[in-house]
Amino acid sequence: MPDVDFTQQLREAGLRVTRPRLAVLAAVHAHPHADTESLISAARALLADVSHQAVYDSLHALTGAGLVRSFKPAGSVARYEARTGDNHHHAVCRSCGAIVDVDCAVGHVPCLTASDSRGFVVDEAEVIYWGTCPDCAITAAAT
Template structure:
């Protein structure tokens, strides 16, 4: 395992059975934040070579449903998973290489959950995505000129 997180305890605290695939999926997501499903399948298979695609998909679905993982899907991208849940953070995405980085909300705990007009909705989540160019792509673009 690549993390100091007690994954069996984490699963039990969410009333989930501790299984090798779930442990491997948690480990893979903690080791590779913002990874795609395909990348996570590859990472899980390094620990469990015979695990099926469906088992990884099922584990991701269960762990996301239990709030242990978060699924994000930026516009034009495949679904990605992260272990940072339960806080008010957003994402920076490079338009050139697709790198994703976490960024804390600039204004505090959960101001994004206060809409100017909520239209009667009970808002429980807001998604803010910043798009731009990462330092590596900016540097390589400058060097190419």
């Protein structure tokens, strides 16, 4: 994980610096694409007495401030990541559930142009690629 000043990030985003927010932000950076339960465990490893509610509140504040991004693959719980602002996408393995970042296919936000935006001014496109990760593909080929 790169050396990140979480205190400075919170201040620059206009958020009050609290121990739960610092723990949750560190957990999201350390565990990209983690679900809420995993982030609660990771935050508690850093701050033993952090409550479920404090983690949920922190995720809400961090997402609202743009420091954390939330996405929800179909049939899955919400996932969180610290990679924000670049409109990247995700690939999800149908077998093991692994999730990886996939850079934008075209390079200009929003990456995809709707054939008919129905009057919407589109500023972001969210794409999730579904398939089989390399490890699962090797395992399937071996059986």
